[in-house]
Amino acid sequence: MKITKTILFGVLIIAVAGFQKDTMNQFDIDANLDYCAVQAEKTLAAMPDTLAIPRNIAPGSKQWRMVGYDDWTSGFWPGVLWYLYEYTGDVKWKKEADKYTRFLTPLSMRTATDHDLGFQMYCSFGNGYRLTHNKEYKDIFVRTSDTLARLYNPKVGTILSWPGMRTKMNWPHNTIIDNMINLEMLFEASKNGGRKILYNMAVKHAEVTMENQFRPDHSVYHVVVYDTLTGKKIKAVTHQGYADESMWARGQAWAIYGYTMVYRETKDPKFLDFAHKVTKVYLERLPKDLIPYWDFDVPNIKREPRDASAAALVASGLIELSTYTSDKKLAKTYLSKAEGMLKELSTSRYKSNNKNSAFLLHSTGHYPNKSEIDYSIIYADYYYIEALLRLKKLKSEKDLFVPLHNAEQTAMKR
Numbered sequence: 001m002k003i004t005k006t007i008l009f010g011v012l013i014i015a016v017a018g019f020q021k022d023t024m025n026q027f028d029i030d031a032n033l034d035y036c037a038v039q040a041e042k043t044l045a046a047m048p049d050t051l052a053i054p055r056n057i058a059p060g061s062k063q064w065r066m067v068g069y070d071d072w073t074s075g076f077w078p079g080v081l082w083y084l085y086e087y088t089g090d091v092k093w094k095k096e097a098d099k100y101t102r103f104l105t106p107l108s109m110r111t112a113t114d115h116d117l118g119f120q121m122y123c124s125f126g127n128g129y130r131l132t133h134n135k136e137y138k139d140i141f142v143r144t145s146d147t148l149a150r151l152y153n154p155k156v157g158t159i160l161s162w163p164g165m166r167t168k169m170n171w172p173h174n175t176i177i178d179n180m181i182n183l184e185m186l187f188e189a190s191k192n193g194g195r196k197i198l199y200n201m202a203v204k205h206a207e208v209t210m211e212n213q214f215r216p217d218h219s220v221y222h223v224v225v226y227d228t229l230t231g232k233k234i235k236a237v238t239h240q241g242y243a244d245e246s247m248w249a250r251g252q253a254w255a256i257y258g259y260t261m262v263y264r265e266t267k268d269p270k271f272l273d274f275a276h277k278v279t280k281v282y283l284e285r286l287p288k289d290l291i292p293y294w295d296f297d298v299p300n301i302k303r304e305p306r307d308a309s310a311a312a313l314v315a316s317g318l319i320e321l322s323t324y325t326s327d328k329k330l331a332k333t334y335l336s337k338a339e340g341m342l343k344e345l346s347t348s349r350y351k352s353n354n355k356n357s358a359f360l361l362h363s364t365g366h367y368p369n370k371s372e373i374d375y376s377i378i379y380a381d382y383y384y385i386e387a388l389l390r391l392k393k394l395k396s397e398k399d400l401f402v403p404l405h406n407a408e409q410t411a412m413k414r
Contacts, residue, residue, distance in 0.1 A: 027339055029392045032346050033087050035359070036385050040084055042357035044096060051103045053077045056365070057356045057376040064357070069104045072116035076382040078104070079123035083385045086131055087392075087412050094132070101128050101137070108144040115161045117148045118182025123382065126188060138192050145189035145198050148182065152201045155231040157208035159201070161223075173226040176239070177213060177251045180206065180258025187265040199265075206262045210274055212236070218277040219247040219296075220255045240366050246297035249310040250364075252282045257317035263324060264401070275321055276330075282314065283337060290341045291350070294364035305373055308350055309363040309380035315341040316387035319394060335394070342387055352376055359384050 043054055043064065052066035053074045067074065081097035084090075101124040107117060121144045129137035151160040158175040159182065165171040183202040190199035212233045213224050221236035221244070241248030259275040262268075285296050294307045318338035325331040344350065345360060352358045358376030365372025392412060393400050 027343050029388055033388050037084055039357050039359050055378050056372050057358050059374050062356045073378050074104055075120040075123035076378045079127050079382050082127035083389055108140045112147045112151050115159050115179045115182050117144050118185040122185035142189045142194040145186050145194055156226040157204045159205055171225045172228045174223050176223050177220050177254045180254055184261050218281050220251050222248055222251045242295040242298040246295050248295050249292040249307045253310040253313040257313055260317050260321045289344050291344055294367050305364045306362045307364040308360045309377055311341045312380050312383035316383050319390040
């Protein structure tokens with residue numbers, strides 16, 4: 001059969017068009033990490049002379065609301081800076097990360113006021129130690145782990161979340177699902193010179209939470225209240241979700257991320273199995289664009305605000321979970337969903353770009369309290385950049401959890 005020049009030209013056009021389409025559909029991880037660096041530079045340039053931590057930006061504003069070192073979100077900004085240092089190897093990020101990390105040092109020298117010490121001190125000092133092996137950082141998060149452990153109730157088997165709720169809400173001992181993330185600091189402390197009982201506390205907390213904080217479909221209650229004397233469950237309620245029986249998006253995200261992390265630290269298959277179960281109900285109920293509304297059961301849901309922070313958190317957790325999954329089809333699904341979430345978050349619909357200096361728009365903090373609704377929020381940025389780095393490592397066939405020593409010479413970008 002004679003092939004004419006016209007046919008060849010047509011085939012070439014189709015091939016080029018296909019290549020261009022594939023190229024456009026590819027997710028450029030480095031471009032989005034570079035975007036994070038640009039945005040963080042803007043934030044640094046606008047920081048006040050006195051040390052403070054950026055927490056959120058209201059819709060229509062360009063200014064970060066600043067908080068002190070004792071705010072529950074204070075560890076996320078230094079954590080973002082450590083991730084930028086990990087990506088670039090540029091010592092300027094290391095210098096800034098160190099400055100804002102050390103700003104949190106007083107938290108290691110006071111009594112525990114709530115469970116958030118893990119968020120505050122592990123995102124900052126923990127990431128700092130992972131990347132630099134600076135013994136000062138290690139000593140601080142190990143010491144802080146002992147402080148956090150004072151909130152552990154052996155009768156219940158969990159860490160107390162909000163001590164103030166004992167009088168405000170008459171909750172003798174409450175545990176929120178967010179508290180799962182604080183276990184990572186206890187696990188790491190037990191491996192780095194801390195007491196071995198910290199490991200046991202973390203495992204027990206995960207077990208008791210698994211037993212008491214989930215419905216039959218494996219959706220999560222935000223809060224469980226326990227009797228401090230008997231250790232028995234009194235009730236399960238919400239605080240930041242729509243209703244006691246609704247599935248609050250970020251609560252389910254904490255569960256996915258938390259149980260994946262607990263499996264990493266324990267290698268106990270029951271935690272891996274549970275991570276799959278809490279993930280399944282979340283993925284089954286997601287909208288097509290993979291970004292959840294703030295609660296899955298709120299009426300007139302399509303009119304409700306989204307929660308980009310939950311999406312970023314789940315994307316990061318799914319990337320890790322995909323590496324533990326022996327079912328190759330399921331692992332591929334997890335990775336595909338995570339990449340889809342990051343792709344959507346990286347569009348103009350969710351990127352802050354020139355609107356403000358955060359990474360992302362459209363997070364929801366505490367809707368029932370009318371707080372941080374449709375805001376840019378620092379922890380959304382933290383989990384977004386973490387997820388990007390995890391995806392980059394996975395595609396580069398690097399171990400997600402091996403620190404990059406001498407980061408100046410081994411920057412991921414190179």
